[in-house]
Every structure is written in structure tokens, then in C-alpha cells.
Amino acid sequence: MGATLERFVxxxxxxxxxxxxxxxxxxxxxxxxxxxGQPFYLIVILAVIPWIPLALFEGLWKYQHYSWMAVFAVxxxxxxxxxxxxxxxxxxxxxxxxxxxxxxxxxxxxxxxxIVMPDAAGQPTDVVGPAxxxxxxxxxxxxxxxxxDTAVWLGALWLLTKFPRNAWLWVAMIFASIHEVEHLFxxxxxxxxxxxxxxxxxxxxxxxxxxxxxxxxxxGIEVVPATFYxxxxxxxxxxxxxxxxxxxxxxxxxxxxxxxxxxxxxxxxVVIPTVIAFLVQARKVRDEYLAKALPTLTEEQxxxxxxxxxxxxxxxxxxxxxxxxxxxxxxxITRGDVEVLREQPGGRELVITxxxxxxxxxEIGLLHGGKRTATVRAAGDVEVMSLDRNTFASLMDSxxxxxxxxxxxxxxxxxxxxxxxxxx
Amino acid sequence: xxxxxxPVVERRIGRIYLSAxxxxxxxxxxxxxxxxxxQETQTPQTLGGGEIGYLDWLYxxxxxxxxxxLVVAVDAFVILRYIRGxxx
Numbered sequence: 001m002g003a004t005l006e007r008f009v010x011x012x013x014x015x016x017x018x019x020x021x022x023x024x025x026x027x028x029x030x031x032x033x034x035x036x037g038q039p040f041y042l043i044v045i046l047a048v049i050p051w052i053p054l055a056l057f058e059g060l061w062k063y064q065h066y067s068w069m070a071v072f073a074v075x076x077x078x079x080x081x082x083x084x085x086x087x088x089x090x091x092x093x094x095x096x097x098x099x100x101x102x103x104x105x106x107x108x109x110x111x112x113x114x115i116v117m118p119d120a121a122g123q124p125t126d127v128v129g130p131a132x133x134x135x136x137x138x139x140x141x142x143x144x145x146x147x148x149d150t151a152v153w154l155g156a157l158w159l160l161t162k163f164p165r166n167a168w169l170w171v172a173m174i175f176a177s178i179h180e181v182e183h184l185f186x187x188x189x190x191x192x193x194x195x196x197x198x199x200x201x202x203x204x205x206x207x208x209x210x211x212x213x214x215x216x217x218x219x220g221i222e223v224v225p226a227t228f229y230x231x232x233x234x235x236x237x238x239x240x241x242x243x244x245x246x247x248x249x250x251x252x253x254x255x256x257x258x259x260x261x262x263x264x265x266x267x268x269x270v271v272i273p274t275v276i277a278f279l280v281q282a283r284k285v286r287d288e289y290l291a292k293a294l295p296t297l298t299e300e301q302x303x304x305x306x307x308x309x310x311x312x313x314x315x316x317x318x319x320x321x322x323x324x325x326x327x328x329x330x331x332x333i334t335r336g337d338v339e340v341l342r343e344q345p346g347g348r349e350l351v352i353t354x355x356x357x358x359x360x361x362x363e364i365g366l367l368h369g370g371k372r373t374a375t376v377r378a379a380g381d382v383e384v385m386s387l388d389r390n391t392f393a394s395l396m397d398s399x400x401x402x403x404x405x406x407x408x409x410x411x412x413x414x415x416x417x418x419x420x421x422x423x424x
Numbered sequence: 425x426x427x428x429x430x431p432v433v434e435r436r437i438g439r440i441y442l443s444a445x446x447x448x449x450x451x452x453x454x455x456x457x458x459x460x461x462x463q464e465t466q467t468p469q470t471l472g473g474g475e476i477g478y479l480d481w482l483y484x485x486x487x488x489x490x491x492x493x494l495v496v497a498v499d500a501f502v503i504l505r506y507i508r509g510x511x512x
Contacts, residue, residue, distance in 0.1 A: 157502050158502070160502070160506070177495050177499055184495065185491045189484070198480075199475060200475055200476075228476060231475055231476045232475065232476045243481045243485065246478055246481045247478070247481055251478055
């Protein structure tokens with residue numbers, strides 16, 4: 001499992017110095033946000049923004065190599081992050097004595113970071129905690145969850161079209177669908193039913209500032225006009241006091257889960273099968289460049305060889321293999337072009353051919369003679385995936401078709417070399 | 425699968441999908457009319473200035489069913505459309 005995850009988590013394209021520079025920028029932004037008393041969600045957003053370009057570059061590399069599995073990884077990560085959002089909210093609510101007031105009371109653009117918990121009459125108690133809104137729930141709570149859950153639902157559905165035999169993905173899709181029904185309902189009553197034709201007892205707040213800390217203090221309850229959503233509709237279909245509970249058990253029933261815990265449950269039921277589905281599928285991943293270079297390998301052979309591929313990068317002009325050296329690796333080009341050179345008597349170099357992404361070299365020395373028959377040099381910035389001698393030999397032994405195909409290319413290249421030697 | 429069978433399946437899927445979408449549209453229209461109906465009939469639990477109650481939730485039952493149908497219709501369309509696809 002470690003190797004499976006490592007393939008998706010480890011950085012293959014982005015250099016370490018870029019990671020360090022990004023981390024410095026991210027920390028600087030976080031420090032600035034802390035120092036100026038920015039709300040929690042903004043601190044998190046500022047910390048994440050610098051990583052986006054790096055994630056895109058790395059994601060592109062993984063998509064080029066692992067195809068739809070890279071998208072699967074993104075959907076899984078999205079769902080795990082969403083679970084983190086709900087986990088934080090439940091922790092704020094039940095562990096840190098938080099109050100469910102989302103978005104929290106605000107003074108201009110500044111949200112209260114601490115809330116004094118109100119009693120049944122809306123008056124202050126001795127308990128103080130955070131606003132139990134997760135991170136992004138500080139923004140438009142319904143919009144954040146509607147967009148996020150719709151993305152997860154459609155993502156799971158789309159993945160099913162790519163990996164229809166993954167049973168865990170079916171489980172995840174079913175729970176994501178149930179969750180989506182709830183959010184479509186909530187989105188509709190939030191955005192469409194805007195007439196304030198109901199009333200509800202609204203908690204009022206006073207705001208007290210102490211330096212950068214803004215605290216909301218309960219200031220009694222007022223009965224105010226409200227939309228269906230505000231008057232209690234936000235509990236939704238399966239929440240406490242929501243549609244199903246009221247219709248089945250009457251208005252006084254209080255046996256269903258409160259909304260934060262219900263949605264924590266929904267997400268647990270989606271994220272657990274999603275992660276398992278990803279891990280199951282990740283074991284079957286194959287490198288697309290290996291598949292392009294040696295298309296006659298079986299799916300199983302490609303899956304077994306993929307984790308053994310090693311990424312290597314070369315600058316323009318750098319020699320990758322040198323004529324006469326002992327052959328020890330097989331190379332598949334994944335980015336850039338290389339020049340294949342034959343060293344002539346007197347030190348002159350003759351360019352035999354140029355190879356690009358998806359093509360391979362190094363096979364002649366491995367299959368015949370043991371020594372490199374030509375020099376291969378990077379024509380620009382080049383990235384290759386290499387297989388060691390033993391793995392390559394094992395692949396050729398286990399695939400007669402691939403061996404025949406590689407031998408055919410070897411004969412063609414040897415004839416080309418011979419023609420060069422004889423001046424033909 | 426025999427030659428010519430797939431288009432028939434496709435057409436059947438299309439019909440099911442369209443029927444589902446029409447059903448969803450009707451249900452959603454009914455749901456959207458719920459609160460308006462409540463205003464016209466002066467239901468005490470709605471326009472009487474009170475908090476939401478049983479009838480208000482009952483008026484929203486079609487909306488909940490509409491949402492469920494919409495999700496099921498999209499799921500069914502995508503699954504039926506790609507069920508014959510090969511695993512990547």
C-alpha cells in the first residue's frame with residue numbers, strides 16, 4: 001500500500017527548490033494573515049493559494065503517466081478534504097464548545113472568532129468557543145457545500161464510467177447520490193424560496209473587540225420575519241426537525257441527528273468507500289508511456305513493471321548513454337527529444353536519428369553484446385523513464401510478442417548503424 | 425451483442441431518461457407551487473406569522489421527491505450509457 005500511495009503523493013515533476021520556495025511564500029502569507037487578524041478561512045485560503053501552480057504541474061505529469069487514475073486521485077483528495085471540513089466542524093461543535101452560527105456574526109468584513117454560547121432564552125452563558133463552521137463554511141455555507149458535494153457526486157459518477165468494475169466506487173456513488181439529494185433540496189429552498197413569509201426566534205448578538213479578537217456575545221432573542229430556510233428549513237430532509245422526521249413522527253420529535261452530525265455521517269459514508277476504491281484501483285495503475293513504447297505487453301505485465309520505472313531528467317546537451325559503455329538500463333522518453341550519435345574515428349560525431357516522447361532506446365546493448373553501440377544525448381531538456389537490465393530482461397522473457405517487436409526494431413537500427421559505418 | 429442491438433438499447437435508454445426528466449420537471453414545478461399555494465389558502469402555519477410546521481414540510485415533500493428523482497435520473501443515464509464501457 002505504501003508504494004501505491006507513494007506513486008501519487010511523491011513529487012516527480014516539481015523540483016525540491018520549487019517546493020521550498022512555495023512553502024516560504026505560503027508561510028509568509030499565513031504569518032501576514034495571523035498578524036493582521038484575518039479570519040480562519042482566509043488564513044487557510046492564503047496558505048493554500050501558492051501551492052496551486054505546483055499542484056497543477058505535478059498533476060499534469062501524473063495525468064500524462066497514469067491517465068484517469070490521476071483524476072481519481074484528485075476526486076479522492078477532494079472528498080478527503082471535504083471530510084476534513086466536516087470533521088473540523090464537528091470538533092468545533094462537540095469538543096471545543098463551539099456554537100453553530102454560520103456565517104458567524106461579523107463587524108464589516110471581520111467575522112467573530114469566538115462566540116459566547118447562548119442559553120435557551122438567548123442570554124450569555126459561561127461557555128465560550130469558536131464558531132462551528134469548519135473552514136470554508138465561514139463563506140456562503142450552502143454554496144460551499146452544494147458546489148463541493150455536487151463535484152464529488154459527479155466526480156464519482158464519471159469515475160464509474162472509467163472504472164465500472166470497482167465495487168467500492170459503486171458504494172461511494174450511491175452514498176454521494178443520497179447526500180446530493182439533500183443538498184439539492186437545501187440549495188433550492190435557500191436560493192429560490194426567498195420570500196420572508198414565516199417567523200422565527202432569531203438569536204441576536206453584540207460584538208466585543210479585544211485587539212484582533214472579535215467575540216460575539218448573545219443579546220437575547222427577537223422574533224423576526226424569515227424565509228422557509230431561515231425558519232427551520234435548513235435542517236433539510238433527514239436532519240433533526242426536518243422533512244422526514246416531522247412528516248413521520250410529528251413536530252415534537254427530536255430523535256434524528258442534528259444537521260452537522262448528519263452531514264458528517266453522510267461524508268463518512270462517501271469518503272471511506274472512495275478511499276478504498278482508490279487504493280484498490282491504484283494497484284492496477286500502469287504507466288501510459290510504457291504502454292505506448294511496448295504496446296504488446298499484457299495489462300498485467302504493464303501493471304507489474306510500472307512501479308519499477310525510474311524517472312530521470314537530463315539538461316540539454318547532457319549525455320544519457322555513451323557508445324562503448326556497459327549497457328545497464330532501458331530508457332523510454334517521456335518529454336523532450338534526444339539525438340542518437342555514432343562516434344567516428346577522429347572524434348567526429350554523426351547524428352543517426354532523433355527520438356521523441358513514447359520512443360525508447362538502450363535496447364540494443366541489453367539484448368546483444370552488452371555494450372552501447374551509440375551515444376544518446378539530450379537535444380533539449382529531457383525526461384525519461386528507465387528500467388534496469390534485470391527487469392527489462394524479465395519483461396522480454398515473459399512477453400514473446402514484445403521481444404519480437406523490440407528485436408525487429410533492433411535489426412532495423414543495427415542495419416542503419418551498419419549503413420552509416422559503410423557509408424551506404 | 426448482436427449487430428443492430430445497441431441502437432435499440434440506446435433508444436430505450438433515451439426514452440427512459442426523457443421520461444424521468446419530464447417527471448422531474450413536473451414534480452419540481454409542483455414543489456415550486458407549494459409555498460405559493462400556502463399563501464393563497466392562508467394556511468395558519470404559513471402566513472399566520474408562525475413558525476414552520478407539519479403542513480409547510482408537507483408542501484415541500486414534492487421538492488424532496490423531485491430532487492431525488494433528478495439525482496436518480498442522472499445516475500441512471502450515466503450508468504446505463506456507460507455500463508458497457510470497458511474498465512480503463
